[in-house]
Amino acid sequence: MSKDELSKKIRALLKERNGILLAHFYQRDEVQELADFTGDSLGLSFEAAKTGADVIVFAGVHFMAESASILSPDKTVLLPRAEAGCALADTITVEALEKEKKKYPGAAVVTYINSSAAVKAASDICCTSANAVRVVQSVEEKRVLFIPDGNLARYTAKFTDKEIIPWGGACPVHQDLTPEEVLAVRARHPGAKFAAHPECREEVLALADFVGSTSGIIDYAGKMSGNELIFGTELGILYQLRTRYPAKTFIPASEKMICETMKLTTLEDILKALTAMAPAVKVPEAIRAPAKRCLDRMLTVG
Ligand code: SF4
Numbered sequence: 656m657s658k659d660e661l662s663k664k665i666r667a668l669l670k671e672r673n674g675i676l677l678a679h680f681y682q683r684d685e686v687q688e689l690a691d692f693t694g695d696s697l698g699l700s701f702e703a704a705k706t707g708a709d710v711i712v713f714a715g716v717h718f719m720a721e722s723a724s725i726l727s728p729d730k731t732v733l734l735p736r737a738e739a740g741c742a743l744a745d746t747i748t749v750e751a752l753e754k755e756k757k758k759y760p761g762a763a764v765v766t767y768i769n770s771s772a773a774v775k776a777a778s779d780i781c782c783t784s785a786n787a788v789r790v791v792q793s794v795e796e797k798r799v800l801f802i803p804d805g806n807l808a809r810y811t812a813k814f815t816d817k818e819i820i821p822w823g824g825a826c827p828v829h830q831d832l833t834p835e836e837v838l839a840v841r842a843r844h845p846g847a848k849f850a851a852h853p854e855c856r857e858e859v860l861a862l863a864d865f866v867g868s869t870s871g872i873i874d875y876a877g878k879m880s881g882n883e884l885i886f887g888t889e890l891g892i893l894y895q896l897r898t899r900y901p902a903k904t905f906i907p908a909s910e911k912m913i914c915e916t917m918k919l920t921t922l923e924d925i926l927k928a929l930t931a932m933a934p935a936v937k938v939p940e941a942i943r944a945p946a947k948r949c950l951d952r953m954l955t956v957g
Contacts, residue, residue, distance in 0.1 A: 674710035746824030851887035
């Protein structure tokens with residue numbers, strides 16, 4: 656089936672089922688093109704919370720579909736590729752978190768949204784890369800266990816007086832970008848600005864003109880002086896950058912920055928999921944209620 660035929664069938668099924676297609680900025684171009692809403696984790700969480708649709712098709716990874724199910728328990732949440740997980744979220748379990756909490760009694764647990772529903776349920780408040788500093792500042796406790804991304808934890812610690820205790824997790828896509836790679840690309844594009852995602856390692860962030868979430872990087876690309884931007888995040892962001900700012904030039908800091916699980920979902924998978932209304936993600940109520948408190952606290956901070 657051609658891309659146009661697939662898109663038409665998906666659109667027709669979305670209409671029939673009163674569904675909405677949400678796609679993360681790291682998804683394939685054709686999936687982002689068809690989506691009703693594209694965004695980063697924070698934007699997609701807000702969208703999942705406020706939509707009036709009965710069915711949410713989540714083109715993303717498992718923890719994102721879980722967040723949609725937590726926020727909208729009465730809706731059917733479809734994750735077209737059930738095996739699309741997040742290597743960063745997998746770096747911490749509830750058991751490991753409980754052990755860490757015992758080591759630091761009285762510390763607030765701030766949990767990056769890239770985590771399982773069960774880990775969120777055992778945490779105090781969620782954050783994303785867009786609001787991590789605001790979230791840390793919002794908690795009363797002076798000491799914060801920041802999980803699971805160690806790079807984001809260390810970056811956030813620079814903007815607060817609170818004691819941040821990082822968990823040692825990392826996103827392999829961002830962690831693997833080296834300062835040498837960035838310097839080599841910069842040498843080839845001496846006039847270009849460099850924007851990096853805070854999941855990158857500290858030495859890479861030190862080279863950046865701008866550090867921010869994927870939506871932050873997209874905004875920066877529009878506002879920056881100059882026409883060339885080197886970006887240190889997953890390659891899927893190129894679709895948004897080129898669509899929004901066709902007159903500017905965007906250069907990946909590394910061609911290897913591809914999240915394999917984000918790239919699993921195809922238009923065929925979306926069509927199959929909408930036809931079969933499966934695979935669905937449903938968070939059990941015993942986990943959903945405490946996980947929702949954790950997400951709601953974050954949504955209040957903004
Ligand atoms: S890019 Fe990294 S953090 Fe994002 S889904 Fe992939 S593995 Fe997880």
